[in-house]
Amino acid sequence: MQQSTYFDYVYKIIGENLQKNPDKLFESKNVYLFVDKSLHLIWIWAGLQSRLFHRYIAANWAGKLKNNKEFYGFKYEVVKEGREPIEFQYISSEIKRGPEKYSFPGESRKKKRKVNKFQTTISGDLSSKTIQNKFPKSLNISNIHGNNNINIKINAILQEIKEIHSHVKYSMQHIDKRINQIEQLLRNHK
Known part of the structure; x- marks a missing residue:
């Protein structure tokens, strides 16, 4: 049986079809799927210039993928270019650094957590009462910014x-x- 590579878990939407292992990634006009095995999640990355139609097709494909035996029960989440959550940013960092080091998108997050588990230290009083006292009970933002x-x-x-x-x-x-x-x-x- 052939060993899976990083890009076996990366797809690009082309029309109504899914292309595995695309040549280019993170193009603003396109939509991509990244299978994140560590989070049991299929990320749908939508470029700023991508079409709603292609995002819809991507969601359909994500639904089909998560019914495959390998990805059964995975969830999917749409992220827009420029508004990627921290959990997704691990994937873009992996691609910039060289994805050859990893077996699947998001794998570096798992390795980072193992390291952080031993480096974390807690200092100060973190009781819920202390945290509640740090913030005002209500804050009317419209009064601060007015009509802006x-x-x-x-x-x-x-x-x-x-x-x-x-x-x-x-x-x-x-x-x-x-x-x-x-x-x-x-x-x-x-």
Whole structure:
């Protein structure tokens, strides 16, 4: 039986298909899947310029992968470029440093935790009462930032709507293309 390599757990969405072991990673216009065996998680990394349609396809593929015997019971999580959680950042660091050292994405996190387990020291009083006293009971952020906070929220919502509009437009073009293919097949079949 052949030994699995790091990139056997990395996939790229191309149209409606899944490409194992892609040539390039973390391209802004693409969507990738990383199987993180240590967390029992399939990460769906979506570039800032990726299409909603491709993210949807990636979620479908993640669902299919997690039904495979090897990944049965894995969860999946979508992460957007530039907003990757710390747990995912281990994977991008592995790729920058050289993934040949690891068997699967996220493996360095497991090794790092073993080291940290012996280096951790706790100092000071960490009782829940001490921690609660460090923060005010309520903090009204809108009073601090005034209307600027509202503008930020409005701009965020507007950007989201624009992105959805762009994806709907792309999806409609994709649907038209598929309808034309079906009609062509029907004409040729007569």
